[in-house]
Amino acid sequence: MKSALSAAVALSLLFGPVGCKKPAAPAGMSMPPAPVSVVAAESRDVPVYIDEIGRTVAREWVSVQPQVTGRVTELHFADGADLKSGDLLFSIDSRPFKAELAAAEATLAQSRATLDLAKVDFARSAKLLEEKAISQQDFDTNKSAVSVGESRVKQNEAAVETARLNLDYCSIRSPIDGRGGQRLVDVGNIVEANKTSLLVIQKIDPVYADFTVAEKHLATVQAQMAKGPLKVEIRLPEGTGEPVAGELTFLDSAVQTASGTVKLRATASNADRRLWPGQFVRVRLVLDTIKGAVLVPAVSLQMSAHGPYVFVASKDSKAEMRPVKPGQRQGDQVVIVEGVQAGDQVVTTIHPFLMPGGPIVVLPPAGAQGGKP
Numbered sequence: 001m002k003s004a005l006s007a008a009v010a011l012s013l014l015f016g017p018v019g020c021k022k023p024a025a026p027a028g029m030s031m032p033p034a035p036v037s038v039v040a041a042e043s044r045d046v047p048v049y050i051d052e053i054g055r056t057v058a059r060e061w062v063s064v065q066p067q068v069t070g071r072v073t074e075l076h077f078a079d080g081a082d083l084k085s086g087d088l089l090f091s092i093d094s095r096p097f098k099a100e101l102a103a104a105e106a107t108l109a110q111s112r113a114t115l116d117l118a119k120v121d122f123a124r125s126a127k128l129l130e131e132k133a134i135s136q137q138d139f140d141t142n143k144s145a146v147s148v149g150e151s152r153v154k155q156n157e158a159a160v161e162t163a164r165l166n167l168d169y170c171s172i173r174s175p176i177d178g179r180g181g182q183r184l185v186d187v188g189n190i191v192e193a194n195k196t197s198l199l200v201i202q203k204i205d206p207v208y209a210d211f212t213v214a215e216k217h218l219a220t221v222q223a224q225m226a227k228g229p230l231k232v233e234i235r236l237p238e239g240t241g242e243p244v245a246g247e248l249t250f251l252d253s254a255v256q257t258a259s260g261t262v263k264l265r266a267t268a269s270n271a272d273r274r275l276w277p278g279q280f281v282r283v284r285l286v287l288d289t290i291k292g293a294v295l296v297p298a299v300s301l302q303m304s305a306h307g308p309y310v311f312v313a314s315k316d317s318k319a320e321m322r323p324v325k326p327g328q329r330q331g332d333q334v335v336i337v338e339g340v341q342a343g344d345q346v347v348t349t350i351h352p353f354l355m356p357g358g359p360i361v362v363l364p365p366a367g368a369q370g371g372k373p
Contacts, residue, residue, distance in 0.1 A: 033361040034353035038313045039297050043342035046293045046330050047286045050221075054211030054234075054283040056275045058202035059267075060176050065198060066191045067169040068092060079182045083174040083201060090198055092191065094170040101163035108156035115149030122146045178203035202277050207270040209234050209246060211283045212261035221264070224287045225251065232266035233284040234275065244268045244275060248285065295333040296346045301326060310340060311347035313360060319347065321356040 074091035077083065122142040128134040174180075178201040185191060185198055209232065213221060224230055225248065233243035246268030255262045266283065268275070275281065300310045301324070312320045324339030340346065345362075347354070354360065 032353055033317070033359035034319065034349075034351040034355075035363050036311075036313070036319075036347045036349040036351060036354060036360050037363050037365070038345040039300070039348050041294050041296045041336065041340050041342050041344045041346050043292050043294055046290050046295065046328075046335060048288040048290060048328065050213055050217055050285045050287065052211045052213060052283050052285070054209045054266075054281050056234075056277055056279045056281055057208040057210050057265075058178075058204050058277040059206055059208060060178060060201075060203035061277075062175055062178070062201045063197050063199075064089065064172065064175070064201060065194055066090075066092060066172060066196060067193055068097065068166050069193045070094075070096070070170065070191065072185055072187050072189050072191060075183065075187060077180060077183075079180065081180050083176075083178060083180050085174055085177050087174040088171055089174055089180075090172040090185075092170040092172070094167055097163065097167040097170055101160065101167055104156065104160040104163040108153065108160050111149065111152045111156045115146070115153050118142070118145040118149040172198065174201060176201060176203055204273065204275070204277055205270040206267050207275045207277070209266045209268060209275075209281055209283055210263065211266075211285075212256070212259070212263050213285070215255050215260045215262060218255065218262050220287060221251065221262075221285070231286040232268070233286065234266065234268055235282040235284070236274070237280055237282065239282075241274070243284070244270070290327075290335070292342075293327070294336045294340055294342050295330060296336055296340060297348050298329060298332055298334045300346045300348045301334055302350075310336075311354060311356075312340065313345040313347055313362060317360055317362070319354055319356060319358050319360050 070092040072090055073093050076088040076090065083089075122145070125134055125139045125142040129136065129139045181200040181202070183199055185196065191198065221230075230248040232246040232248055234246055235243045246266040248264060249267045250263075250265035252263040264285070266285075296310060302309055302311075307323055308326055309321050309323050312322050314320045322339045325337040327335030327337045329335075347360070349363075
């Protein structure tokens with residue numbers, strides 16, 4: 001008896017249930033039922049999505065540079081600090097610029113005094129011209145002196161404004177709200193205007209997630225974007241925690257011919273700083289929603305030479321093999337487009353005795369009262 005049972009098991013293991021005839025049980029002996037676990041196929045709304053790998057990018061990125069040349073005299077921030085627009089970052093030695101401002105103001109005062117004198121001479125020459133006490137040439141000369149004096153005053157006023165701006169530039173402030181990186185210069189260094197990088201500031205809330213999709217998906221993405229904003233889910237590579245919700249905000253104007261892909265960008269809130277600029281992330285672009293989709297556990301889906309299939313427990317405790325048309329995977333489940341209806345008892349256990357039309361015995365769920373897994 002034991003040798004006959006071993007032979008049946010060997011035949012089942014060798015040929016398997018897929019696309020093969022059921023091996024005959026030894027004479028005078030029936031095939032034992034296969035113990036299996038089952039799960040009811042469920043129906044719910046699921047998303048249609050595209051999964052891609054992307055990289056996070058700061059919303060704003062600024063390299064702080066001095067606008068005057070001078071020696072750094074003081075630092076006013078800590079490396080990696082959160083900064084507000086207008087916060088003081090560096091101080092440059094302001095003494096030379098104060099002297100330039102004082103010189104410019106003195107020159108302006110001198111030009112204004114010269115203009116006042118020219119105006120007095122011009123007014124006097126106007127009266128003398130009426131009395132024909134001076135020539136027309138002298139009158140024109142005095143008139144020209146007033147015009148020259150006014151132009152010189154404007155020029156000196158501009159010089160004063162430039163000197164005042166240079167003095168203000170000695171105090172370098174944050175241009176945006178963001179997080180500062182590591183300082184690139186220390187106190188005592190001579191920095192050059194518009195050349196030396198002092199600090200990089202990045203705004204990381206909200207944050208961008210840049211990714212690409214294949215050219216074949218472009219028409220679908222465009223059609224769905226025309227209906228409204230598309231949702232995006234951003235996950236860290238290790239997959240911990242809930243995904244960060246975002247929205248698709250950019251579709252590039254051209255396909256990258258070298259790779260056959262098109263660039264997209266999502267924007268997501270990052271108040272908790274889970275996402276960091278330059279980080280690799282998994283991006284899911286949600287295109288649509290399937291209403292009432294049928295889902296089964298992914299472990300129940302099998303593959304044969306004729307295509308995918310699942311086993312379904314029939315009412316008479318037999319294993320029914322169902323060819324199916326699977327859709328997208330949804331976590332631990334997979335969408336079944338054809339072949340299974342909601343409520344069908346789908347087998348999730350692969351057993352040596354499990355074969356089309358073969359007897360089965362359904363095990364109670366693990367942890368069920370009075371049942372053994």
